[in-house]
Amino acid sequence: MSVSRFPFWRVAPGERGGEYVLPVMPPATVGPEGAPHVMGGVALAAAVDALELASGQTLLWSNIQFLAPTTHAEELVVSCEQCGGGQSVGQWQAEIRSNGRLTHRVSAALGAREPSEQRIFAAMPGVPSPAECESGDRSWGVPGTLGDQLETRVALQDDARGIQALWSRSQAGFPADSGWLAIVSDFFLGAHPASRGGSSLDDTYRYIQSADDGWVLTVTEFAAFDRGVVHGSARHFAEDGRLLAISSQSGVLPRIPRTP
Structure with a gap:
């Protein structure tokens, strides 16, 4: 196992204003031996990092479209531009390119209206704690890639209802x-046997708050399989029950579903 000690989604300033570069390292990638590509959630995390640097504000909401593959990409270039908003919240857009080819398009809002009182309505469901769950499968992916960067444990798997915790x-x-939560938000297609191996079309990600080192519980609920596409949403909680983020996604189902 090879674990990256540097946040592999962090960008560096590029040559032009509003431009940032992600050097693609193996931990940012998934895919078979000899054909690595940047995991969609990592591309989103890089865009979030770039947008927060460009705006000087914290992310509220983002949507990313996955437009083209990033196989063998050595770097991703993120170009950010403000396109609207007021004094408290800015509306932004970003484009990600690999070797000059447009691979992702992002819309986002960043900022905050202060002072404000936080109220959380979503409650974490009652599921076994990480200590009570068996470790997840670590055999997926090539050594040194994204699969080595995280530990997973399944607390609930109800394929008939389309729910995973x-x-x-x-x-x-x-x-x-x-x-990190942007990366976690893109685990969506892995939450059901029939969608594993599919291709994400988008990821809408709403960031609420951070948590220190520890477990994140992702509760994914599939809404429908229709016309060869899966739709659904997820909520992401800290181990102490705090809501950290919510997300939703659509993805093309694989032609041949993987066996559980």
């Missing part, structure tokens, strides 16, 4: 911040 945490102890 999955504990996950960073092997390196990264906090569950806006970037």
